[in-house]
Amino acid sequence: MSNIPSELKYATSHEWVRNEGDGIVTVGITEHAQDLLGDMVFVELPDVDDEVSVGDDICVAESVKAASDIYAPVTGKVIEVNEDLEDSPELVNSDAFGDGWLFKVKMEDAGELENLLDAEGYKNSIDED
């Protein structure tokens, strides 16, 4: 069973969300998701200053095996993207919850975090897959 850190929030579409405070969150894909996709070869990130809404497909993770849309787990403005992924997309595989992060969003409404799953909820959602 893959690692599911308890301090993070999750979307059923396999994004994780870390609350950095001040309404800012970091977003990535889970270890389970990267394992399903296999070796990552390109990550197409959103642009800084993009306005995103919950559920928008704003990013594409492309592995040798498949291309997968990544959805905005919260509404707000993209304030930073992980430029290291440009040259090292494999960071998503090797450190999904750390150096493999994708982008940061300044949330419009920090209350949206309550709509996301906790670690146990996410674990249950992937057990049902």
Added chain:
Amino acid sequence: MTNKTVLHAKHLASGAKMVDFYGWEMPINYGSQIEEHNAVRQNAGMFDVSHMTIVDIQGTDAKVFLRRLVINDVAKLTVAGKALYTGMLNEDGGVIDDLIIYFFSDTNYRLVVNSATREKDLAWMNKQATGFDLTITERPEFGMIAVQGPQAKAKVANLLTPAQIVAVEGMKPFFGVQVGDLFIATTGYTGEDGYEIIVPDSAAEDFWQKLIDAGVAPCGLGARDTLRLEAGMNLYGLDMDETVSPLAANMAWTISWEPSDRNFIGRDVLTAQKAAGDQPKLVGLVLEEKGVLRSHQVVITEFGNGEITSGTFSPTLGHSVALARVPRSVKVGDTLEVEMRKKLVKVQVTKPSFVRNGKKVF
């Protein structure tokens, strides 16, 4: 019902991620398929191909039967051990399977066919064999290990008996020889040097372990696919099937038209197709920008649409490559467009071969 190869436990012991492959539980990777791919291009890797079907055809009529069954001509095989690659067609000229035929004598041949097509292949061969004096014998009691890469032969040599070393010394590509327990062939599906080795089930696990100990990296079906695609080798079911002519699948080179009186199955249809010149063709496509070409994406050309039959990211080249079936008027060097995830990307047309012996070849 899931089949397991004789090496199944070894895969689990190496941490393989297992997937279903046409009824066989096979390793897709042992961690990173890109690392496995690179091991084959730069050093040595090995694949469990025990799921593939070995069929021996023996008897007085073996030669005349095979001259009818397949599009290449086994009469070209005169040196014991020599192999050829070819296709087996239905009456409509569609490819039932692609296969390798090893020649031992005019009354003794060995065929290696795909596992996914095993049942229909055997049914077709048995049906066509009516009236011929021969036996068709499947050989499930063997495992098969493909050891591939620039260092593959040197590493295998450590495991061979003196007699086996002498037998494979200087063996040319596309030959096979049985010495002692092992049938050792200079064939493969990666575009690298190496062997495909048929080993009795009872000896397979030990042989596999000794290869690991010699520094040969276990590689899964994921790497096998990126390697064969870089080498421009077809995968049955994607690049051709029973609805596709060999002329439309880069298999024309496997057809022997001479002698003209050899009446192989599908000949009439192929002759008419060739005269009409209207079959599409299989070409290579190269995408240098970001993104990965995938099977079934539409290829737009001024002569009409084509389709990607298989596409992937090429770890050796660092960008995507694909095989695509396009109208015959498309030429190498043309720029085409592919519909990829709601947008159009530009691709270059190449010959259907991208990497050989670790080097870019287009």
